[in-house]
Amino acid sequence: MSAVVLYGPPTSGKDTVTAALQAVDPRFRLVTKLKQGSGRSTGYRFVSSEELESLRHQNRIVVETRRYGNVYAVDRRSLTQPQEHGLVPVTHIGNVADMRSLLSGAPTQWLRVLLWVPREVCETRSRRRGDTDTAKRLTAWDETSQDLLASDLRNLFDLVVRTDRSDAERTAKDIAAAVDRPPAALAPEDLLATLGLEPGSPARAHR
Numbered sequence: 349m350s351a352v353v354l355y356g357p358p359t360s361g362k363d364t365v366t367a368a369l370q371a372v373d374p375r376f377r378l379v380t381k382l383k384q385g386s387g388r389s390t391g392y393r394f395v396s397s398e399e400l401e402s403l404r405h406q407n408r409i410v411v412e413t414r415r416y417g418n419v420y421a422v423d424r425r426s427l428t429q430p431q432e433h434g435l436v437p438v439t440h441i442g443n444v445a446d447m448r449s450l451l452s453g454a455p456t457q458w459l460r461v462l463l464w465v466p467r468e469v470c471e472t473r474s475r476r477r478g479d480t481d482t483a484k485r486l487t488a489w490d491e492t493s494q495d496l497l498a499s500d501l502r503n504l505f506d507l508v509v510r511t512d513r514s515d516a517e518r519t520a521k522d523i524a525a526a527v528d529r530p531p532a533a534l535a536p537e538d539l540l541a542t543l544g545l546e547p548g549s550p551a552r553a554h555r
């Protein structure tokens with residue numbers, strides 16, 4: 349039984365790498381999250397507040413996030429059911445606190461992957477893919493780097509990939525290999541050095 353969680357700032361490639369994973373290995377399946385509210389539906393199943401409340405009562409909600417007036421949640425069954433059929437669920441997460449909830453809420457062998465791009469690459473990619481809210485994406489990039497710097501990173505990530513240095517297919521193959529042969533968790537100082545977030549680095553100036 350195994351599952352993959354991808355953590356990373358906007359444009360780090362969570363969607364692109366998930367698609368590449370599905371292309372290199374049909375075992376990988378993107379988890380459909382629950383959403384209560386309005387807006388984009390791609391990748392979500394809309395639920396009413398009553399249904400969400402009922403799932404909470406059944407202890408099915410592993411992690412729940414409130415953002416922009418919406419509620420986003422992960423149903424435990426969306427993680428366990430694919431695994432019962434030999435599939436590997438892939439989910440995306442936006443902050444360390446939610447990641448810890450996810451990891452403790454669904455006992456499984458998680459491969460915990462950090463995808464990263466420097467801020468300037470985030471800006472370029474965001475403009476290139478046609479975002480109309482690049483400034484918001486950059487704010488979210490800043491929040492992600494602050495989240496990492498403020499969090500206890502011990503035993504949190506197994507794999508870190510700088511997607512500005514690795515194409516999506518290579519990244520997907522590395523993740524697929526790591527699912528089959530889990531690596532040791534990364535040391536926090538090595539992780540921050542790979543991200544360019546170590547003390548004195550320019551990325552810190554954006555805080």
Ligand SMILES: Nc1ncnc2c1ncn2[C@@H]1O[C@H](COP(=O)(O)OP(=O)(O)OP(=O)(O)O)[C@@H](O)[C@H]1O
Pocket residue numbers: 356357358359360361362363364365473477485511512513514515516
């Ligand atoms: N090596 C690479 N790996 C992944 N994506 C890449 C790479 N090189 C360029 N890209 C481009 O960067 C963009 C990444 O966007 P994507 O939506 O996959 O990221 P995301 O992490 O899901 O972002 P968001 O959180 O904003 O939805 C895409 O336009 C993709 O084509």
